[in-house]
Amino acid sequence: MVLFRRLLGDVLRERRVGLGLTLREVSAQARVSLGYISEIERGQKEASSELLASLCGALDTPLSEVLRDVSDAVALEEAAAALATPIPVVHAQADVVASAA
Amino acid sequence: MVLFRRLLGDVLRERRVGLGLTLREVSAQARVSLGYISEIERGQKEASSELLASLCGALDTPLSEVLRDVSDAVALEEAAAALATPIPVVHAQADVVASAA
Numbered sequence: 001m002v003l004f005r006r007l008l009g010d011v012l013r014e015r016r017v018g019l020g021l022t023l024r025e026v027s028a029q030a031r032v033s034l035g036y037i038s039e040i041e042r043g044q045k046e047a048s049s050e051l052l053a054s055l056c057g058a059l060d061t062p063l064s065e066v067l068r069d070v071s072d073a074v075a076l077e078e079a080a081a082a083l084a085t086p087i088p089v090v091h092a093q094a095d096v097v098a099s100a101a
Numbered sequence: 102m103v104l105f106r107r108l109l110g111d112v113l114r115e116r117r118v119g120l121g122l123t124l125r126e127v128s129a130q131a132r133v134s135l136g137y138i139s140e141i142e143r144g145q146k147e148a149s150s151e152l153l154a155s156l157c158g159a160l161d162t163p164l165s166e167v168l169r170d171v172s173d174a175v176a177l178e179e180a181a182a183a184l185a186t187p188i189p190v191v192h193a194q195a196d197v198v199a200s201a202a
Contacts, residue, residue: 075165
């Protein structure tokens with residue numbers, strides 16, 4: 001199952017690291033505890049909508065952009081999962097073959 | 102503040118109504134209480150990632166598609182908010198004008 005919070009955490013962490021910001025800096029800016037942000041980045045806690053807005057503000061990134069990145073990451077996982085699903089093998093049924101003959 | 106849960110609720114409701122499904126049908130399919138789904142659609146409750154995956158399954162819609170629609174809706178609200186923000190008026194400062202003369 002593709003979980004939103006895990007990929008959201010990945011996107012938020014990538015964005016923060018890309019900006020060269022520490023957890024401590026984002027924590028101070030967003031007024032959210034460092035431990036909580038860390039858990040969100042690791043996909044262990046759900047972020048409330050208010051907290052998500054706050055984090056986006058601290059990362060100076062529109063929420064729409066974060067969600068688009070998450071959507072793209074989810075789409076990749078969905079495609080990978082679809083590829084990994086074995087295609088069911090259809091066996092010819094002896095009776096059907098017999099009746100057709 | 103643009104809240105994720107409000108626009109997520111809008112997207113999920115539109116999708117359900119577009120498919121001609123009732124809350125009761127989605128509730129039975131997703132194994133989530135009808136009242137809870139209704140609150141999520143109205144943006145009053147946050148959906149956990151597991152619940153969101155379950156709802157997407159019941160709506161036969163990839164999570165990535167739901168998130169892309171939410172991202173688009175959020176982008177529209179962000180643009181509207183940017184337009185509504187008054188541009189600060191810069192007043193000519195008397196001393197600057199005087200010193201330039």
